[in-house]
């Protein structure tokens with residue numbers, strides 16, 4: 001598919017699944033970067049708000065690292081990945097704007113453990129004035145139904161922002177009867193090195209890891225820098241990375257969105 005077809009598909013369905021973005025050597029390099037994160041997380045001084053042993057209501061019983069907030073600020077390997085030439089130009093084309101990195105999150109579902117993510121829209125965690133944010137989840141392992149791949153409700157980015165509050169508190173999940181979402185969901189398995197992108201209004205969830213294999217992935221939340229934060233309950237983001245990182249400022253070869261689109265149109269064949 002060319003970039004226009006990818007844009008059409010993303011705006012129609014609210015998500016995109018792109019296998020084969022990273023090479024085997026790049027995946028291998030990321031596995032080493034994960035080992036470095038795990039070593040940092042084992043340090044007594046590791047910030048428990050950044051290195052988390054539980055996620056999405058999980059009890060952390062496995063005592064395995066499950067989330068690392070803002071890995072791009074800890075190790076340049078992750079920042080380089082956020083700026084990957086096959087990813088950043090595409091995100092720019094989908095947003096039709098320059099791109100800031102709003103946050104990054106390494107997510108590990110350890111074998112036979114790992115969280116279940118209930119149905120939610122990312123925008124509920126960080127309410128913005130419009131749907132100008134896109135998540136890109138990059139897989140370091142094969143992500144399968146067995147080990148808890150992402151599930152989406154196609155077209156749900158057109159539902160508007162749904163209620164995520166229960167008894168006056170942010171509940172990290174959509175409230176009410178979700179059976180219609182369970183019935184219309186699409187599982188999005190992805191081989192290591194692939195990427196799944198979704199809009200900040202796309203309803204998504206994922207199951208626990210029932211396999212003997214870990215499911216490691218990193219999520220980059222990209223945004224159109226002209227999109228403004230209006231509120232939300234995701235304090236961790238504001239504590240750790242209050243302003244986001246302008247990816248363009250970091251790389252003089254990526255100065256404007258139109259330059260990115262030129263790059264993309266020259267080399268943007270993702271088949």
Ligand SMILES: O=C(O)CCC(=O)C(=O)O
Pocket residue numbers: 107117122135148149150204205206207217219
């Ligand atoms: O990695 C997962 O399974 C869930 C991730 C997710 O829901 C999110 O990043 O919003």
